[in-house]
Amino acid sequence: MVKPLAGIRIVDFTAHAAGPFCTHMLSQLGAECIKIESALRPDIFRKPHPVYGRMGPASFDQVASNKLSVRLNIKHPKGVALARRLVAVADAAAESFRPGVLSRLGLGYDALRAVKSDIIVLSVSSSGQTGPDSHFAGYAPLFGAWGALGTLSGYADGPPVEIRHVMDHTVGLNAAAAFLAALHHRKATGEGQHVDVSAREVASSLIGEALLLAAAGVEPRRIGNDHPRMAPHGVYPARGDDCWISIAVGTDAQWRALARIIERPELAEDVRFADAESRHANRAKLDPLIAAWTASRDADSTAELLQASGVAAHASWRAGDAVSDPHLRSRRAIVDVKEPDGRQRAAIGVPVRMSKCPDIGIASGTPKLGEHEDYVFGDLLGLSQTERRALEEEEVIY
Amino acid sequence: MTQPATGAPLAGFTAVVSASGVAAAYAGRLLGVMGAQTILLEPPGGTPLRREPPFLDTEERAGALFAYLAAGARSFVADLTTEHGRTEARDLLAHADVFIDDTPLAERERQGIDQRAVAAQHPRLVHVSVLPFGASGPKAHWKGEEINILHACTEGQLMPNGLSQELFPDRPPVKIYGQFASMQGGIAAALGALSALWIRDTVGGQFVDIASQDAALAVSAFAVQRFGDGAVESRATRSFRYGGVLECANGHVELLTLEQHQWKGLVKLMGDPAWALDPALEDSLERSRRGAAINAYIRAWAKEQHVEDIVAGGQKLGVPLAKYSDAKDVLADPHERVRGLFAPVAIEGAGLCDMLVSPFHFGGKPLSLRGGPPVLGEYRNARRSKKAGADAW
Numbered sequence: 001m002v003k004p005l006a007g008i009r010i011v012d013f014t015a016h017a018a019g020p021f022c023t024h025m026l027s028q029l030g031a032e033c034i035k036i037e038s039a040l041r042p043d044i045f046r047k048p049h050p051v052y053g054r055m056g057p058a059s060f061d062q063v064a065s066n067k068l069s070v071r072l073n074i075k076h077p078k079g080v081a082l083a084r085r086l087v088a089v090a091d092a093a094a095e096s097f098r099p100g101v102l103s104r105l106g107l108g109y110d111a112l113r114a115v116k117s118d119i120i121v122l123s124v125s126s127s128g129q130t131g132p133d134s135h136f137a138g139y140a141p142l143f144g145a146w147g148a149l150g151t152l153s154g155y156a157d158g159p160p161v162e163i164r165h166v167m168d169h170t171v172g173l174n175a176a177a178a179f180l181a182a183l184h185h186r187k188a189t190g191e192g193q194h195v196d197v198s199a200r201e202v203a204s205s206l207i208g209e210a211l212l213l214a215a216a217g218v219e220p221r222r223i224g225n226d227h228p229r230m231a232p233h234g235v236y237p238a239r240g241d242d243c244w245i246s247i248a249v250g251t252d253a254q255w256r257a258l259a260r261i262i263e264r265p266e267l268a269e270d271v272r273f274a275d276a277e278s279r280h281a282n283r284a285k286l287d288p289l290i291a292a293w294t295a296s297r298d299a300d301s302t303a304e305l306l307q308a309s310g311v312a313a314h315a316s317w318r319a320g321d322a323v324s325d326p327h328l329r330s331r332r333a334i335v336d337v338k339e340p341d342g343r344q345r346a347a348i349g350v351p352v353r354m355s356k357c358p359d360i361g362i363a364s365g366t367p368k369l370g371e372h373e374d375y376v377f378g379d380l381l382g383l384s385q386t387e388r389r390a391l392e393e394e395e396v397i398y
Numbered sequence: 399m400t401q402p403a404t405g406a407p408l409a410g411f412t413a414v415v416s417a418s419g420v421a422a423a424y425a426g427r428l429l430g431v432m433g434a435q436t437i438l439l440e441p442p443g444g445t446p447l448r449r450e451p452p453f454l455d456t457e458e459r460a461g462a463l464f465a466y467l468a469a470g471a472r473s474f475v476a477d478l479t480t481e482h483g484r485t486e487a488r489d490l491l492a493h494a495d496v497f498i499d500d501t502p503l504a505e506r507e508r509q510g511i512d513q514r515a516v517a518a519q520h521p522r523l524v525h526v527s528v529l530p531f532g533a534s535g536p537k538a539h540w541k542g543e544e545i546n547i548l549h550a551c552t553e554g555q556l557m558p559n560g561l562s563q564e565l566f567p568d569r570p571p572v573k574i575y576g577q578f579a580s581m582q583g584g585i586a587a588a589l590g591a592l593s594a595l596w597i598r599d600t601v602g603g604q605f606v607d608i609a610s611q612d613a614a615l616a617v618s619a620f621a622v623q624r625f626g627d628g629a630v631e632s633r634a635t636r637s638f639r640y641g642g643v644l645e646c647a648n649g650h651v652e653l654l655t656l657e658q659h660q661w662k663g664l665v666k667l668m669g670d671p672a673w674a675l676d677p678a679l680e681d682s683l684e685r686s687r688r689g690a691a692i693n694a695y696i697r698a699w700a701k702e703q704h705v706e707d708i709v710a711g712g713q714k715l716g717v718p719l720a721k722y723s724d725a726k727d728v729l730a731d732p733h734e735r736v737r738g739l740f741a742p743v744a745i746e747g748a749g750l751c752d753m754l755v756s757p758f759h760f761g762g763k764p765l766s767l768r769g770g771p772p773v774l775g776e777y778r779n780a781r782r783s784k785k786a787g788a789d790a791w
Contacts, residue, residue: 002601004593005593018469021619025616044657061626062622063619096718131734132732132733132736133733135713138718139654141642141654142719145652145720146728147723148727151650153557153573153575154572155558155569156563157556158565159560159561159562159565160562161560161562161572161643164559164636166578170582172617173586173589173617174585176589177428177588178760179408180596181760183410183596184592185408187596188409194759194760195758195760196762198737204728205759207575209452209466209576211729211753212753213725215751218454219724219725227545235573244555244570246545246546271732302720312540312543314540314542314546314550315549316554317550317555319618319630320625320630322622323622323626327535327537330534330535330608334622337525346622347622348616348619348622349612351586351613352605352607352608353534353590355607356594356604356608357594386601
């Protein structure tokens with residue numbers, strides 16, 4: 001069983017969504033991630049937040065899977081000392097506190113470098129470690145707002161739109177790539193470093209072309225489901241309640257195929273739709289024609305029909321569609337994870353398939369708080385049961 | 399045009415990128431901005447990305463998307479439908495560490511770049527395939543544009559939510575701006591490439607299969623977990639009970655208070671209004687139950703406020719509040735200027751433009767771009783005139 005990051009150990013101070021998603025991805029690639037929490041201050045996402053309108057925890061099970069869990073009160077001086085000992089036997093530390101918090105606790109980059117000279121410290125924060133807004137508090141929708149991704153998303157005549165948890169997880173996926181780059185740098189130079197990932201800048205990085213337009217003097221605006229070139233291009237009604245199909249026509253050949261499939265071959269000859277430019281200019285006339293055809297049809301089978309003729313289409317899926325999809329199952333993009341209590345649930349696999357590393361993915365479910373202290377405090381740090389009990393009584397291991 | 403990205407973490411690596419779509423090109427950009435030398439392998443006439451609107455100039459020579467994706471890369475043209483072109487590509491790959499390719503599966507063997515041929519010719523090469531639905535599985539041959547991937551990953555169905563959904567409940571779902579889902583494929587491809595490079599000394603090169611659908615689904619993990627927990631997310635119900643997008647006197651802000659101290663800060667920011675001082679609202683569950691009524695108060699208050707005032711005041715009180723910035727705001731943002739998020743690059747047809755560099759800082763410093771997008775085929779010409787420098791093979 002070969003996993004690319006086998007042998008890499010990460011002390012994981014991250015909480016919430018973005019940072020934990022990053023280390024979760026790294027753990028699926030084989031890194032050993034030791035999640036640091038305490039009963040005093042568990043991961044904010046272990047608990048529900050009623051403002052979401054539901055009482056289950058958010059995505060904790062997903063992003064905590066595959067990790068080891070220990071309790072460690074890093075507000076206690078002895079907890080800080082223990083955290084440093086852990087970092088001394090690790091390759092990296094990951095954190096997502098507000099900038100400055102970990103330094104104030106004595107666990108900033110300089111302090112950790114003092115115990116492990118080539119340590120990589122990965123910091124994920126809302127606005128980065130430097131700059132006048134670095135202290136700002138934020139969550140996913142705020143990253144999208146600051147970064148203009150949310151501002152540009154939405155109906156042309158409507159307000160901005162919140163970019164939800166996908167924003168957090170995108171930050172995490174980016175951070176995982178940045179971490180790998182830092183590992184390569186360490187291999188080449190022997191040097192560790194502090195990696196600073198700004199979530200609002202990740203949001204902006206996803207609209208680099210729009211920011212470039214603005215720099216050239218053209219202010220980009222919300223365009224809903226429109227595309228700058230393609231038409232038809234949109235989300236069309238399908239049979240069933242709130243069912244939709246996405247269709248994108250990129251070439252004249254695809255347009256002719258679509259006209260034939262919808263049994264309107266005359267449209268292929270219509271001068272209003274003769275080429276990409278004409279179709280785009282007349283898309284308001286085109287879209288109702290497509291919608292009239294899709295409205296009574298099943299979305300999945302219609303997508304298959306269109307794909308068979310080379311037209312890009314896909315049903316608008318809910319989670320249940322994805323979870324049961326043979327394609328995603330065959331790629332291990334969706335996997336079943338067995339929790340320690342025997343419960344089985346669907347989860348997402350790391351979105352990478354490697355020909356020589358077929359076993360990457362989730363090996364274990366959600367850890368209980370402190371589940372792996374025998375290994376971490378006992379085997380790795382050599383603490384005796386007596387020492388551990390004493391530290392528990394002092395609310396250090398707590 | 400190229401300057402070595404000294405000190406950048408991936409300095410010394412070379413990636414050849416054959417990209418007609420955003421995902422593969424974005425993977426190349428990510429590796430390039432982190433220090434790898436990226437060479438676009440383009441067909442005669444160039445990648446279709448060069449012709450993708452919108453354009454930065456009225457003559458439509460400088461596409462914004464291509465400029466962003468290809469900044470700092472070199473360009474090498476080879477016609478892979480000819481033996482000569484395939485030989486040239488083979489020579490190029492012989493000096494590369496990574497090959498990122500989004501050629502449709504059905505065309506790869508004819509072009510000599512299928513998995514088997516590449517592995518046989520370049521045993522240490524990391525070969526990264528980037529396709530909408532991946533290189534294996536029943537849908538491997540399916541076409542997928544950005545909007546299709548967004549809907550194949552479940553997030554498309556869930557947009558919009560909050561205020562926009564309230565205003566337009568009967569409209570079709572609306573996409574996230576730009577190339578969100580495709581870029582997830584690019585980020586995953588960069589992650590996969592770097593993972594495979596990490597163990598190359600142990601196992602040699604290998605084939606890395608990336609699907610933009612897998613990557614976009616991965617970042618939609620929340621919906622999958624909710625399904626496993628017995629609930630189905632819907633855009634009609636996926637709204638914050640209060641807060642969210644708020645219209646102000648001069649724009650919009652985003653408000654999200656998850657924690658008790660954040661709620662208290664918000665009450666203070668609003669001037670301790672009587673309705674908010676109801677002791678029952680100390681309880682987060684009760685606030686959730688009364689969300690609609692609370693939101694009516696918050697929205698009425700916000701409409702009288704200026705964005706900059708309440709964001710600054712709110713953040714001082716620990717209230718997560720952010721301005722919905724437009725693109726110009728981000729470009730001019732003093733915070734981003736201090737952090738070096740943008741750098742001027744030369745773009746043929748558009749002149750010098752500020753371009754986003756990277757959301758990462760390494761060692762306390764921002765990264766840098768090697769330059770703007772390459773002129774088609776300039777790498778061959780530079781080699782011929784022996785000006786390609788040390789990075790020519």
